[in-house]
Amino acid sequence: MPIATRAFAATSAEAPLTPFSFNRRDPGPDDVAIDIKFAGICHSDLHMVHNDMGGSTYPLVPGHEIAGLVTAVGANVTKFKVGDRVGVGCMVDSCRTCASCVEGEEQYCIPGFTGTYGNPDKHSAESGQPITQGGYSDKIVVDQAFVLNIPDSIPLDVAAPLLCAGITTYSPLRHWGVGPGSKVAVVGLGGLGHMAVKQAVAMGAEVTVMSTSDRKKADAERMGAKHFLINSDKAAMKAAAESFDLIINTVSATHEIASHLQLLARDGTMVMLGLTTEGLPVFAVPLLWRRRSVAGSLIGGIRETQEMLDFCAEHGIASDIEVIAPDQINEAYARLEKSDVRYRFVIDIEKLDLAA
Template sequence: MVVKAYGAYVADKPLEPIDIERRQPGPHDVEIDIAYCGVCHSDLHQVRSEWEGTLYPCVPGHEIVGHVTAVGSDVSRFGVGDTVGVGCLVDSCQHCASCADGLEQYCENGFVATYNSPVEDAPGHTLGGYSQRIVVNDRFVLKISHPEDQLPAVAPLLCAGITTYSPLRHWQVGPGQKVGIVGIGGLGHMGVKLAHAMGAHVVAFTSSEAKRQDALDLGADEVIVSRNADEMAAHAGSFDFILNTVAASHNLDAYTQLLKRDGTLCLVGVPEHAHPSPNVAVLIFGRKAIAGSLIGGLPETQEMLDFCAEKGIVADIEMIRIQDIERAYDRMQKSDVKYRFVIDSASLAA
């Protein structure tokens, strides 16, 4: 099955229209007509070979929302017309301890990413959601129950949403806790919304005074401008949990000093260059932890989608046509978006 897509053949050329091949649905497959696809920073890093190992042609996109157009003979959870999503994973070994626990993102034999993972299908690696259709194993398809008019803003939940939900849930964020969210961007704005919905006292950290009101509007109870030493010092030793969404290298000590005894600073952004080595004494003398978290498994991602539907949570987005993707990348690098671009996949037919 040939479908229209946008991708790149080399790192230093713009994305362009290309035709790609999708497999015919097998017994356990779901074929999805893609309606919307979020634009993640990972897309830009991979397609431009800023991360190693890019396989070309590269078609990015792993925040996919669409409708089922066909199902395999052994698929019972989905039917034609269902509204569904696909996130960062489209397969895993399905037999290791992590997969057995529903933590496919930590598959001990290596998960299959929605794009840029070696597979048998042509052209020898996965191709993502900047395309009209995709065919995915039914175990890696998610049910979406948000209303139709919210679907564009649901797409970023498949990456930005689960990336922040998973650590908040794992560290049992809830009422009575003081929780920090560092960075008010594509990930951070979701972190604020989710932590607020979980009942925590939410404090947003931003390096820009201009984002103070934005953070409050998203649901933060307080806002700290991280460049203001007095504001930071006033909160020393008071946080149960801090979720750090910033991918740029920076001083982690500024945040571990704000944790209570037994508090955790969790990192979800991978910096281009390593963070400066943290002060171990701060950790030892407060039994504090620096941890990390990677997206979420399929059961938790479904839980997140259901939670967001129940609470009326979606991402703040700006819709674009696929023909404007390079402009969107340039703006994204300048943090000139509130807070996620989403591609209207109907534009692929233009």
């Protein structure tokens, strides 16, 4: 029997999010039913709600940073039991047969993974929903292969953003081999950037935060950054030339990056994580002169996401959050567009009230 679900949804690219009721599918043999307790607000939620990249379908329930408790499991489920603390990130399925999926890199599924919201839902016959609907809701049903264990030491509210922000930064730090002695710069101290700083410091790197002003310098130092660089300070930028093995660029707005390439050491890489919707000019000479690279990275696979959660638990890493009620979502969106959050909004789903 379908599960009645309450949520907040966007009904168009221009309309504010409003209360919305729909059905989740009844858990199948491989499914886990979850009562959602907290859901993070990711900058990509804004892009999807506003149809910035095209293809958004409405009504749309955003949210792919989900933390909650298991309420039911299917007959074939072996990884979870009722009462477990669990999370769901950006994916709820993939083809599971392509090379990327077989290698545990489901985020690079060749046909494309099934996003937690806004993608065609292969279970639409059971739920009545043509697209997947996300975590700004009180319940969700997910195949056990795409559910994560949240360690007991991480409170659910600060755990929620780890399911996207946490893995988005952890994956490139691991892929590019960050460890003791590494010199890492993080561009932008926001939802992604503050996680990159904490994780890189825990891995043993010497971390520099790059920003447009010094208003977050104290926060960066509190998180373990050794240096703070204002990227409009030409003298400071020149002095920092050829300093970094890796630059994690988390900025989601269109911005100048060509000058940042001079900061990379030989064989250094700048990894782009922000969902910018316009081109960013890059020139060949700074790249070839020191064999530098500009690269991209997209979340992480399920195995690596669990590794990240365990790493954060081991090192006492959590997101810095501002908890809001569901009826404050539109206000949070407006503030997020102005970068007015330190450093992640998290919705307290237990306060969901459709009368709001």
